[in-house]
Amino acid sequence: MKIALIAHDGKKADMVHFLSGFKEQLNHSDIELVATGTTGSHIEKAGFKVQRLLSGPLGGDAQIASMAAQKELDMVIFFRDPLDKHPHEPDVQMLMRICDVHNIPLATNPAAAGLMFQQLTSRLKS
Numbered sequence: 001m002k003i004a005l006i007a008h009d010g011k012k013a014d015m016v017h018f019l020s021g022f023k024e025q026l027n028h029s030d031i032e033l034v035a036t037g038t039t040g041s042h043i044e045k046a047g048f049k050v051q052r053l054l055s056g057p058l059g060g061d062a063q064i065a066s067m068a069a070q071k072e073l074d075m076v077i078f079f080r081d082p083l084d085k086h087p088h089e090p091d092v093q094m095l096m097r098i099c100d101v102h103n104i105p106l107a108t109n110p111a112a113a114g115l116m117f118q119q120l121t122s123r124l125k126s
């Protein structure tokens with residue numbers, strides 16, 4: 001199972017905090033993590049193994065969208081900062097649209113991501 005992780009700058013600490021609550025599950029051999037560049041470096045520093053792509057504003061969101069379109073992703077966790085402006089907003093919208101086109105589970109806040117991870121946990125157990 002491949003999970004994409006993305007967080008805007010104002011949400012990177014939230015992402016690390018969120019993932020830390022699922023450390024055991026995320027270190028499972030069936031789980032692969034992929035992230036945009038800077039998000040990935042924060043996640044790596046927190047002790048997770050993660051494939052890092054380009055930084056979001058340089059095309060990382062577009063790379064994740066491309067993976068989603070090719071059905072390479074099972075889940076996208078994208079903690080957006082709704083209180084900040086982003087020069088690459090078209091890429092952000094494109095990524096969310098592609099997830100909807102291909103019916104890829106997309107969580108944009110910790111409450112939704114928590115529900116999706118609970119489901120993941122029960123699948124890993126069975």
Ligand SMILES: O=C(CO)COP(=O)(O)O
Binds near residue numbers: 007037
């Ligand atoms: O900008 C982002 C999402 O739109 C995230 O990119 P970084 O992880 O490189 O900061």
